[in-house]
Amino acid sequence: MMSRKYAWVKDALSHASLSTKVRAMKHFMMGKKEYLPKRKTAADMDAVIKCALCPNMCKFDCPVLEAEKNEAVSPSGKMRIAHFIETGRLETRDAVELMYHCCTCDACREWCPFDFSVGDLLKGVRRDIVISHTVPEEVSRLRDHLEQTHTMDERTYAPDGRKNGDILYFMGCTVLSEGRAIAEAMDAIFRAAGEEYAVMEDEWCCGAPLHNLGFFDEFHTFARHVAEKIGESGCRTVVCSCPTCAHTFKNLYPETGHPLQVEVLHATEYISRMLDEGIITPGKFERECVYHDPCTLARKLGITEEPRAVLKGIPGLQLREPHFSRNHTRCCGRGGQLWRTNPRVAESITEKRREELEEHAACIVTACPTCREALGAHGEVYDVSEIVALSMGDGNE
Numbered sequence: 441m442m443s444r445k446y447a448w449v450k451d452a453l454s455h456a457s458l459s460t461k462v463r464a465m466k467h468f469m470m471g472k473k474e475y476l477p478k479r480k481t482a483a484d485m486d487a488v489i490k491c492a493l494c495p496n497m498c499k500f501d502c503p504v505l506e507a508e509k510n511e512a513v514s515p516s517g518k519m520r521i522a523h524f525i526e527t528g529r530l531e532t533r534d535a536v537e538l539m540y541h542c543c544t545c546d547a548c549r550e551w552c553p554f555d556f557s558v559g560d561l562l563k564g565v566r567r568d569i570v571i572s573h574t575v576p577e578e579v580s581r582l583r584d585h586l587e588q589t590h591t592m593d594e595r596t597y598a599p600d601g602r603k604n605g606d607i608l609y610f611m612g613c614t615v616l617s618e619g620r621a622i623a624e625a626m627d628a629i630f631r632a633a634g635e636e637y638a639v640m641e642d643e644w645c646c647g648a649p650l651h652n653l654g655f656f657d658e659f660h661t662f663a664r665h666v667a668e669k670i671g672e673s674g675c676r677t678v679v680c681s682c683p684t685c686a687h688t689f690k691n692l693y694p695e696t697g698h699p700l701q702v703e704v705l706h707a708t709e710y711i712s713r714m715l716d717e718g719i720i721t722p723g724k725f726e727r728e729c730v731y732h733d734p735c736t737l738a739r740k741l742g743i744t745e746e747p748r749a750v751l752k753g754i755p756g757l758q759l760r761e762p763h764f765s766r767n768h769t770r771c772c773g774r775g776g777q778l779w780r781t782n783p784r785v786a787e788s789i790t791e792k793r794r795e796e797l798e799e800h801a802a803c804i805v806t807a808c809p810t811c812r813e814a815l816g817a818h819g820e821v822y823d824v825s826e827i828v829a830l831s832m833g834d835g836n837e
């Protein structure tokens with residue numbers, strides 16, 4: 441039965457001979473198949489084609505396009521190239537390399553009528569690149585590094601703490617390397633809350649970077665290990681400073697067959713709960729601060745009000761809002777491993793965001809160790825937990 445959608449073809453052919461009609465109809469109905477790869481793909485080809493055919497409606501908000509000024513890295517541009525790669529029409533190293541020009545910020549999803557995130561669609565494309573053994577060298581190196589060290593960055597200190605407790609503080613790779621101040625702030629907050637929290641002795645990365653880069657098998661190894669260790673800790677709640685760890689535990693683990701049987705909270709959810717219940721009381725922090733919403737926290741987890749509630753609850757703190765805030769935030773440049781594979785592009789995105797924020801206040805506050813690290817290279821940047829800990833010691837710097 442011909443669908444009504446194609447009825448106009450029948451009308452247009454009504455004067456042709458029967459054999460022409462049959463040939464034309466067959467060709468028309470089967471034509472779509474020629475635009476699909478012959479093999480099974482990890483990429484969602486229906487979505488890739490829809491996005492490739494879109495007039496790039498979301499491109500004005502893509503930070504990578506803005507930084508590179510190259511249509512090939514626009515959201516739809518990447519999907520057009522992905523389509524060529526998946527159908528075997530374009531397999532050059534340059535084309536494959538473009539599949540990594542994305543900071544997984546999800547800005548495209550905010551505007552997309554299909555609710556697509558090109559960052560998410562690229563995961564399947566990258567998985568197919570892994571299967572075809574055409575992964576760029578710098579991307580393979582990231583996987584090798586993770587498999588050898590179990591962390592994205594070099595650990596600069598060993599966390600000291602209990603191995604069991606009701607609360608497990610999952611520190612995340614960035615806190616374990618460059619975010620000791622955040623770990624100390626969380627320690628002060630847990631102590632003020634009377635919480636005997638646990639940390640992992642040899643904490644592995646949650647595996648999110650592997651999943652993002654299409655290394656699904658390796659991701660499962662990490663997810664299995666981390667889920668097992670969380671189970672062994674006997675905790676009831678996992679608290680994460682990193683929004684990506686929180687998103688991975690809350691959403692990606694269940695979606696990929698590794699559900700955790702515990703509550704997962706981002707640090708700002710935990711802190712705002714402690715403040716609401718009157719378990720901790722902040723002191724003064726007399727500064728003007730501008731809040732930067734981390735993409736993953738605001739868009740993947742929808743957590744925009746908890747950090748603001750915490751900051752507004754600190755006496756003396758004057759909270760300023762940037763023009764692009766909440767789900768309309770702008771990437772700090774360090775999303776999706778872009779800063780490791782394309783540091784120049786990432787740095788330009790970081791610069792732009794820092795300038796936008798500094799128009800509102802010299803002191804930037806965020807709720808992600810990676811955003812803090814990116815934006816803090818040349819200025820004063822804190823995590824929400826640090827501000828709370830400083831205020832509890834009435835420690836205005």
Ligand code: SF4
Nearest residue numbers: 491494496498516552
């Ligand atoms: S993500 Fe959505 S809006 Fe953006 S180019 Fe693709 S289909 Fe169009």
Ligand code: SF4
Nearest residue numbers: 502542543545546548
């Ligand atoms: S996720 Fe962000 S960087 Fe990637 S295509 Fe979408 S808007 Fe651009």
